[in-house]
Amino acid sequence: ISSGHIQKELLKSTVQDAGYQLGSESITLSVEGMTCAACVSHIESSLKKLEGVEEAHVNLATETAKIQYIPGLESISSIRLAITNSGYSSSYIEQEELGYGSTNRAQKRIVQQAIVSLLGAGFIMLGMVSSLASQLPFQSEYLSFIIASIVQFWAGRQFYTSAWNATKHRTTNMNTLIAVGTSTAYIYSTFAILGKLFGLSDAFPETYFSTSCAIIGMVLLGRYLESKSRRRATDAIKSLLDLAPKTANIMKGPDVKTVSVDDLVIGDIVIIEPGEKIPADGSVVEGFSEVDESTLTGESVPKAKKMGDPVFTSTINGTGNIKVITESLSDDTVYSKIVSLIEDTQASKAPIQRIADRLATLLVPAILIVAALTFLTWIVLGPDPTYAYATIAAVAVLVIACPCAMGLATPIAIMV
Structure with missing residues (x-):
């Protein structure tokens, strides 16, 4: 302890x-x-x-x-x-606010980084076409190296930052896998470029710059789509909050006074005119009308309200004039409880999700171990040049294990 x-x-x-x-x-x-x-x-x-x-x-x-x-x-x-x-x-x-952790500026930056990464991967792939590469005044691999370096250390910087912070806490996350996988492909390809400069092209026959750029681009695009879908869900809650009226007309002796809903107290007599939203939960003390409760119940047919009947926040009064005595305010209203229930549901986790979270913490170390074992197996049993084939096999494990498909397919599925 x-x-x-x-x-x-x-x-x-x-x-x-x-x-x-x-x-x-x-x-x-x-x-x-x-x-x-x-x-x-x-x-x-x-x-x-x-x-x-x-x-x-x-x-x-x-x-x-x-x-x-x-x-x-x-x-x-x-x-x-x-x-x-x-x-x-x-x-x-503030407690009553409902916003996002990420700003619009951050979202735009992610989109820019995703576009640059995917376009960079496309240009590198075009450079692999011999007829197009021959038109360049220099080796296409050099251009690929420049493009991949920009993508790796500009667009992929967030993966390195997150992976390093996780490492400091002696843990790993999906960003660790992305950082290791793309870095391995990038470093291997860099050695391939250096090998050609020093006449060792057989040692590193291929480059994988396009792979690292494509993975970074797809993951960033997936994160943007996922964030957009989360914002859309949050906007639905915001729209519910916006339905609540901001002011109310209350009886103060013989006079009628307009006050903020936050200033209402239990026992106030609120005058509800035709077409107005009811500002607090209460009971009808005078008048008769029909109230549209579709915002709470989904029932499109207005419900008749007479003296003694309950009314609820954000429902819409019909054609009659009624007076309502307030009985529940702020977080105690049925409307606020529905909004809170939605927020709590989003924040809560099912038991199976907690199990999945624990397994996710084991996934990255397991993949790193598999990649290391793959490398050692090819070193011992692989054909010459063993280290080249071993590196390619280890890169393949890391790249395939990178959650690029999940990072793109899952957000699209959520949005659809």
Whole structure:
């Protein structure tokens, strides 16, 4: 048991022995840089290691993290620092806000990098055509090297950063696999270029610059599509939030006053005119009308409301004038509970998903081991030149294992 855990438990017991409960606060942070379930698990584990953090739930769909912590034992700055040390960036958002961890600028950058990578792979493949390569005033391999270097260290920089941060925490993720696979193909091809310069073309007969560029381009394109689909899901929740009215007309003695919905209190008498949205849950105390409850129930036929009948936030009044006494406000309304339920559903994980997350942490080391065994097998049993064939076989294992197909096919399936 860590000393931090002992300190927290001791503090809890001391406060409880005094007849009080240890208070906690909740914050919501937007997180940029998450790409898969392994990222979610990585951030959650880093946050839960902090002695003052009681709960941490990371939502990949909305790119946010909800943390419950004990003030005094932990602070917002230390929580954000833990996320930064995990290889991601964060920013504080208000509880009522619903945004994305990634900015529009970041999304545009990913698109640009994906386009450059895929176009670079295409140009390199065209350079392999002998009739086109002969028209160049220099060897096409040199142009391929320049293009691949730009893609590898500009577009692929995020993979190296994420893989390095994971390595510092003695773990791996899918970015590790992509970084190792594309780097191996790039380094092997670089040695092939150098081999030709020094007359050793037989040692490294082929180059794989197009492979590394294509993998980086497809994974980046897949991440953009996946992020776009997540944003579309979040926009659906935002549209629900936008349905709620912002003001209400309440009775103040003989006068009618317009106030913000946030200023309503239980027991206020709200006047609902024809066509207006109901600002809070309550009961009809005067009047008769028909209310459209399709935003909550999906039923398109308006429901008759008379004195004593319940009405709900964001439903639309029909042709009658009614007065409603407020009974539930803010997060206690049926409408808010539906929105919260959707958000909690996105953030929750099924038991099988937790198992998949644990298996995902073993996938990358297993693939690296298989690639190493493949290399050694070809060194021992392969034909001459053994190291060349061994390198090609190891590259093939790493490249095939890179989740480029999953990174592109899965987001497309989600969007369709």
